[in-house]
Amino acid sequence: MKKAASFLTKDNFKNMALQMAVLGVIFYGCHGLLTNTQANLEARNIASGFGFLSLESGMPISNSLLPYTPADTYGYAFFMGIINTVFVSVIGIILSTVLGVTIGVARVSSNWLVSKLAEIYVEVLRNIPLLLTLFFTYTIVLAALPVPRKSLTPLAGIFLNNRGIYLPRPVFEPGMIAVMIALLVGIIGAMVILGMAKRIHDNTGRVIPGASLGLVVVVGLPLAVFFMAGAPVTMEHAVLKGFNFRGGLVIRPEFSALMMGIILYTAAFIGENVRSGIQSVDPGQINASKALGLSQGLIMRRIVLPQALRVIIPATTNDYASLVKNSSLAVAIGYPDMVSVGGTIIGQNDQAIEIIAMWMGVYMTINLLISFVMNWLNSRVQLIGR
Amino acid sequence: MYLKKIVVFLCVSFLALGSTGLASTLEDVKARGVLNCGISEGVPGFSIPDSSGRWVGFDVDMARAVAAAVLKDGEKIKFVSLASKQKIVAVSSGQVDLTSRTTTWTLKRDAKQGVDFTTIVFYDGQGFMIPKSMGVTSAKDLDGASVCVTAGTTSELNVADFARANNIKFEIVVFDGKKEALNAYASGRCDVFTTDISQLASLRSTLAKPQDHLILPEVLSKEPLSPLVRHGDNQWKDIVTWVINGLIAAEEHGITKANVLEIKATSKNPVVQRMLGKSGDTGSYLGLDKDWMVRAIQTVGNYGEIYQRHFGPDTRLNIPRGINNLWTKGGQHYALPIR
Numbered sequence: 001m002k003k004a005a006s007f008l009t010k011d012n013f014k015n016m017a018l019q020m021a022v023l024g025v026i027f028y029g030c031h032g033l034l035t036n037t038q039a040n041l042e043a044r045n046i047a048s049g050f051g052f053l054s055l056e057s058g059m060p061i062s063n064s065l066l067p068y069t070p071a072d073t074y075g076y077a078f079f080m081g082i083i084n085t086v087f088v089s090v091i092g093i094i095l096s097t098v099l100g101v102t103i104g105v106a107r108v109s110s111n112w113l114v115s116k117l118a119e120i121y122v123e124v125l126r127n128i129p130l131l132l133t134l135f136f137t138y139t140i141v142l143a144a145l146p147v148p149r150k151s152l153t154p155l156a157g158i159f160l161n162n163r164g165i166y167l168p169r170p171v172f173e174p175g176m177i178a179v180m181i182a183l184l185v186g187i188i189g190a191m192v193i194l195g196m197a198k199r200i201h202d203n204t205g206r207v208i209p210g211a212s213l214g215l216v217v218v219v220g221l222p223l224a225v226f227f228m229a230g231a232p233v234t235m236e237h238a239v240l241k242g243f244n245f246r247g248g249l250v251i252r253p254e255f256s257a258l259m260m261g262i263i264l265y266t267a268a269f270i271g272e273n274v275r276s277g278i279q280s281v282d283p284g285q286i287n288a289s290k291a292l293g294l295s296q297g298l299i300m301r302r303i304v305l306p307q308a309l310r311v312i313i314p315a316t317t318n319d320y321a322s323l324v325k326n327s328s329l330a331v332a333i334g335y336p337d338m339v340s341v342g343g344t345i346i347g348q349n350d351q352a353i354e355i356i357a358m359w360m361g362v363y364m365t366i367n368l369l370i371s372f373v374m375n376w377l378n379s380r381v382q383l384i385g386r
Numbered sequence: 387m388y389l390k391k392i393v394v395f396l397c398v399s400f401l402a403l404g405s406t407g408l409a410s411t412l413e414d415v416k417a418r419g420v421l422n423c424g425i426s427e428g429v430p431g432f433s434i435p436d437s438s439g440r441w442v443g444f445d446v447d448m449a450r451a452v453a454a455a456v457l458k459d460g461e462k463i464k465f466v467s468l469a470s471k472q473k474i475v476a477v478s479s480g481q482v483d484l485t486s487r488t489t490t491w492t493l494k495r496d497a498k499q500g501v502d503f504t505t506i507v508f509y510d511g512q513g514f515m516i517p518k519s520m521g522v523t524s525a526k527d528l529d530g531a532s533v534c535v536t537a538g539t540t541s542e543l544n545v546a547d548f549a550r551a552n553n554i555k556f557e558i559v560v561f562d563g564k565k566e567a568l569n570a571y572a573s574g575r576c577d578v579f580t581t582d583i584s585q586l587a588s589l590r591s592t593l594a595k596p597q598d599h600l601i602l603p604e605v606l607s608k609e610p611l612s613p614l615v616r617h618g619d620n621q622w623k624d625i626v627t628w629v630i631n632g633l634i635a636a637e638e639h640g641i642t643k644a645n646v647l648e649i650k651a652t653s654k655n656p657v658v659q660r661m662l663g664k665s666g667d668t669g670s671y672l673g674l675d676k677d678w679m680v681r682a683i684q685t686v687g688n689y690g691e692i693y694q695r696h697f698g699p700d701t702r703l704n705i706p707r708g709i710n711n712l713w714t715k716g717g718q719h720y721a722l723p724i725r
Contacts (some may be wrong), residue, residue, distance in 0.1 A: 043618060046478060046500035060546040070546040143572045162574050163532060163557070169683035242530040243520070243577045246559065253575065254559065331537075334561045334570060340537065344560065347471035347538020350478065350499035366644075 038355070051217040052349050053078070059344050061253050065180075074345050078355075081341030088337060089324045089366060092262045096323065097316075101265035104274025125128065125268035135267055138257035145253070148244055155264050157237050158243060162253060166238035169249040175232025180269045182225035189221070190214030254335035258327070266323045273315040277308035309381040317374040319378055321367045338362060411483055411615070412673050415456055415537045421448040421499040421570030424476050424614075425465045431588040431696045431703045432488055433465075440466035441465045444696040445486040448507055448613060448630055451682040452484065455629045455674060457673045460685035464632055469563055471538025477501045485614045487633045488585060490540045504627040509709045509718050511605035512544050513583035515590060516701045518600045520577060525604040529554040534576035536560070541581045544607040564589070584697070584705055591702045606687055625672050628724070635661060635721035638690035640711060643687035646680055661724045668724055678725075689719065 025136075029349040053075035061068050064080040106118035125133070146152060146161040188204050190317040197210025226232075238248030250274060281304050289299045330337040342355045415421055425433045425441060434442035437719065450460035457463075457497045468476050473489055476482050478500030488510075489495075512527050514533075522528060525548070533556045533587050535542045542560060549556045559576055563565035568589055571579035579586070583601060590596045613630070615623045636642075639658050650662040659665040663676030686692055690712075697705040711717025 041500070046617075047498050058543045058546055060542065060549075060556070060560065062557050062559050070543075070550060072519070144571070147574055243528075244530050244532060246530065280528050331562045332566065334534075334559045335565065336560060339561065340562070343471050343562065344537045344542065346475070348494075348543065350474050350495075352475050 019283050041353075043091070046350060047381040048351065048353070050354055052345075052351055052354075057345070057348075059341075059348065061341060063255060063336050074153055074349070077341055077344065078338070078358065081338035083337060084330075084336055085324075085327055085338040086366065088258060088262070088327045088330065088335075091259060092266065092323050093320050093325065093370075095259070096263045096266035096270055096319075099263060100270025100316075101274050103267055104269030104278065107275040108269060108278050110211070122271050122325075124269045125264055125271070128263060130265045131329055131332060134257065134261040134333055137260040137264075138254070141253045141257045141260070148240060151240070151245075157235065159238055159240075161242055161245075163250040164249075164253055165256065166237035166245045167249040167251070168237045170249070170265070171231040171234050173234065175229035178229050179222050179226045179232070184221040184223040189217045193217065200357075219222065240242075252335075254330070254333055258330050258335045261329075262323060262326060265326070266319055269319045269322075270316055273312045273319065276315075277312035278304060280311045281307045306313055306381060310378075310383070313374060313378045313381060317378075319373055320370050324366050324370065325363060411619045412456065412562065412625065415483055420464060421453040421455075421457060421463045421484075422482040422596075423463055423465055424468045424473055424482040424487055425449070426487040427467050427469060427486065429564070429585050429588050430591055431705075432585070433486070433699065442690055442696075444508070445488065445613075447487040447692045447696070448633075449484065451686045454625055454681040454685035455678040456625065458681060460681075463686040470536050471540070471562075474499050474501055474614070477616055480616060483615070483622070488582065488611050489614055491610045491612045491625055498615045499531060501614045502617050502623050503613060504623055505630050506610045506612050507630055508584065508611040510584050510609035510611055510684045512607045512609055513586050513605060514539050514602040515571075515586045515599055516577060516602065518598050520664070523602070525602050525606070526552055526554065526657075527558070528578060530557075531577040532557040532559060532575065533578040533580055534559050534561065534571045535580050536564045536567050537562050539581070540609065542605065545580050547679050548606050548721075550668070568592075569600060574701075580606075582611070584703075587705050615675060621673055625674065628672060629678070629682050630689075631722050632661065633692070634644060634712070634719050635688045635724055636683050637719075638681070638721050639692040640716070641683055641688060642691060643683060643703070646683045650680060657723075700709040702712050 009069045039287065054073050056071055057074045057077045058070050059077060060070055062189060063084065065083050066080065068080050103118050105119060106123065109115045109118070128312070134166065142162050144162055148159075148161045148163055150161070151166075157168045193214045194210045197208040197213070200206055200208050219224050236247050238245040238250070285303055285307075286299060289303050293303070327337055328339040331340040331343060334340075339359060342359055346352045346355050399457070410578070412589060413667060421440050427444065428434045431443055432636060433441055433445045446465070449463060449465075454460040454461040460536075466476065466482050468482075468485065469489060473485050474495060477485055484504075486507075488508075489503075490510075491506065496503060497614050514528070516522055516528075533547055537560050542558075543555065545558060549558075556578075559567075559570065561570060564581070569578060570576055572593055579589075581589070583605065586601050590599050590601070591671065593599060612721055613626055615626055636646075639661070641658065641662075646662070649658060650664055651660075653664075656665065660668055662680050663669060663678070667676060669676050669678040687695070693707060693710065694700075697703050697707075707715075707717060709718045713720040
């Protein structure tokens, strides 16, 4: 048996010394890199530092979620890019999860046609580079839609053309505050109902449809207040004026194409995660629960999903991180994400190092947040020893 | 032991890091035997690969003249295709020795971005191209239009300035590459495509139906185009500047690709004799030999010949010389004295 006290054996010391030396070399290297870069930048008369962020940008950004004009600063312009990147990531993660779960479930379906179609989908989408998929979706979006003067109007007030999808924009009037309060009350009420339903179920075994009741409260209460207040919302419609539509809510084709590409691509990977997760559950368990007379939905919710998630979540965390990083391909089809905006700032300022550091910082922050949330989720579904 | 290998590898890589690489570009180019030149992504007339993959164009010939003067061979040149937003970093970082790619000379780029401009090779201005079917004749009638533009260009900023100055609104869609921006315009995503007027003429010739597109008369901005070199290497900057200046001087003196050797042998004009190395030693001031200018002219011809070859009436582009003519013919090109 080894003695615990023998910390400074000969071997141990050698290893420690070596590790220290490696660390020292790394630090020395980083220091050299920094000072060398600084010296080169000065020798070539290139400005450094983040001072440029407070200068007027003069650059245009279409597709900004907050009000932005070229008179704003570089820093604010970059912030618009961050918001666009986050926006694309969040919507992409939600929708690709929905589509991915559908595909994954379809993959294991006993219906031959459904499972084959899902398989073809997965094999096509995950084997084509995302950049090509994006060029494809963008070309399709532009080619399929008419010019503004010949817009499609699937519903009154909605216009579809190659400049975007124009929807009526809701303009809220003061009465809306009451509706918001009603919604808040509804949500709290639903939570109380759900808690009561669980308690009754735990105590008496009676099943109360708490979810349906809660939904009625969440939707019904605000709706009632909305109509009592005399529908305090007016719709601002888009109108064709000159070359384009003005007003309304617009979804640009660059955004639509980017979302389509990213969601279709990521869903193929998530679908495979879901499939492997479902297939990892022992079929004997499902047969057993069928024999016990559990309903199909209950088997899915109580038996399959909790076990499948243990396989699905870690793999999907990676796909979410890839989705965020892949959103940088937006630059190829003219969507002003953080990389596109930052690229322009580099072009105007040549302060590439600063911008690249900012890019890395933002991507790292987003992805660390995602993996934090996913790890928390993962720890919730892991097997808990009893 | 693998750790040892890692340590050795790290030491070697950091030693390599220690060198700062700010040596003379002329020495580097001579030692390398090849001139690295940044070039556009493909703009007909300025620089585009021909059917055999060889780069041709106005900007290409300017670079070949430099290669001929420095390396005695206009073919000893490697072209690196650069997107607009890469061009300045490529020069300041030393990836290329010079760029010859429709870059506008501005104060900020010259003073603050680690590059130096050499001499103006083309006087350009920014314009708008629209489909004729729009029925618009002035840029000021374009309120509300969608505009496609390339990222990292002066065009991108000028169009935003133009909208602010004239109090009109554009939806400006920014693309990473010129081709993507032009494709988006061609597919109807934008009402307007904007870049320098000469490039509009050039890119219009690549569209399916060039006659259906109109270049509006307004000139939004001045776009003096100049090759770029790294900031701080004055000798190299002088070489590029004076080779191009020499091509303009050659046109003034009627020295062409065909007659340069004959003129060198027979000319009694002391100015021409100095320029072609018959008397004096202008090349040595630049660190070159006596025949630097002779070789440049032999390779690509004088400025006028280059212009005619790529933009003249016999080409598809047919851009009138206008202010790009010699000063003696009502233009802006005014060669500095070589002595």
